[in-house]
């Protein structure tokens with residue numbers, strides 16, 4: 001994954017995402033949105049960022065063993081990096097397919113598991129990168145031009 | 147139309163205690179798949195869904211929706227109502243099905259959101 005020179009960014013924030021916690025799910029995305037709104041990011045870009053960050057956050061809650069989201073803001077871009085501690089994705093191409101989901105029934109009854117999360121991220125970010133290794137973890141980097 | 151006007155006209159109960167009911171409803175969407183709601187949802191929208199858990203509130207708040215309308219008098223936990231009040235998202239509840247509620251709003255001139 002591309003190394004970011006963080007000192008070029010005026011703002012940095014890290015959020016911890018807990019696996020399986022549906023009560024706090026969405027809080028990181030909500031905090032990110034509030035912060036960016038205060039910084040004056042326009043509402044249509046805010047919507048793109050909110051959709052992409054929420055999908056990434058909820059995936060960590062549903063599919064991962066937990067991880068973190070990092071927000072980096074510079075005058076012309078917002079970067080959200082998502083790193084989890086496993087279990088990793090075996091076939092990224094398949095996971096990216098709209099409609100593909102391994103979510104169990106207990107998750108599907110809540111309305112999750114439509115298999116649209118990764119494509120929602122890709123469609124809303126100006127740049128989307130994903131890397132994953134089974135047994136290790138998944139790393140996503142999304143860039144938004146502001 | 148405002149949330150209040152819709153609620154009064156169709157006999158929907160306002161479940162939240164302090165969320166602003168004078169807010170306007172500019173469009174509506176009826177769906178129970180949350181990633182679809184995420185990608186189709188917009189600001190000032192009424193969301194008609196059978197889900198009454200915390201994450202629906204989080205999604206509505208993130209997208210700055212106007213209100214959530216729960217069909218068929220589905221039970222809503224107190225903690226979820228409190229969260230909605232905290233986020234300023236109004237929850238309405240009706241005995242009618244999602245299909246009927248959608249039809250009523252459509253007839254009121256509340257149309258799908260323009261992309």
Ligand SMILES: Nc1ncnc2c1ncn2[C@@H]1O[C@H](COP(=O)(O)OP(=O)(O)O)[C@@H](O)[C@H]1O
Nearest residue numbers: 059063064095101102103113114115116117118
């Ligand atoms: N962080 C992650 N860790 C492990 N697997 C993941 C992760 N994110 C996504 N996946 C896998 O990719 C699939 C598709 O993800 P997504 O498009 O968000 O759909 P959904 O979450 O509705 O299943 C998931 O069902 C899961 O198998």
Ligand SMILES: [Mg+2]
Nearest residue numbers: 055059117118
């Ligand atoms: Mg997902």
